[in-house]
Amino acid sequence: MQNLALGRVALGAVAFAAPGLTGRLLGLGAGDGGRDYITRAFAARELALGGGYLLARGRARDLWARLGLAVDALDTVSGAKSRGAVPLWATAAAVAVSGGATALGAAKVGRDLVK
Template identity: 40%
Template sequence: MNPVAGLAIGRIVIGLAMFVAPRLAARLFQLDGSGSATPYIARLFASREIALGAATLATSGETRNRLVTVGVAVDAADGVAAILSNKSGDVGKIVTALLLAPAAGAVAVGLGEVVRSRSQA
């Protein structure tokens, strides 16, 4: 599978899981899913992931490259959010690592694809 399609499908799958079962998905990320705002906040995240993944799959060429770049920025922000949550004491080191790993991996894959596509142009 092409890495860009893999990232996009991964976004959609994670987004659907968060939208359909936000408390369960939060627990899978080792987050406290008991708060009354958890489902709403999770669904906000989910809708962004689904939209970005679907838009990426629906495009090609330079438009797709721009969406991958947007995805890199979103994933980098997710990584920063994990670090800030650790620094404020909201999550421990293990949870931070669980949150940071997929964000960092997605940034690396996305950047690699953006660089590769630009070098082919």
């Protein structure tokens, strides 16, 4: 989970600083103001989730893990629903990344619940 949170912060920082590059790498086409705005909003969310987890301790960290799990699960569903609206490889990559994060989050939350 520590590495997932660090990855969120890194991705968020890059996406916020360079939304056009991020959009192109994700296969979202030519840049425009709307896409850049949404990319920066995504970046802010990733920075908040990653930073929140890294700065929290104890039960607060467990809460951040649950929030991250919920966001990642919704991202996975959203990515699956975008099939056909964006290139297949972009959809597959997005679902693979968010699905992997969902699996890690679910393992963490599940382990916490058994404690």
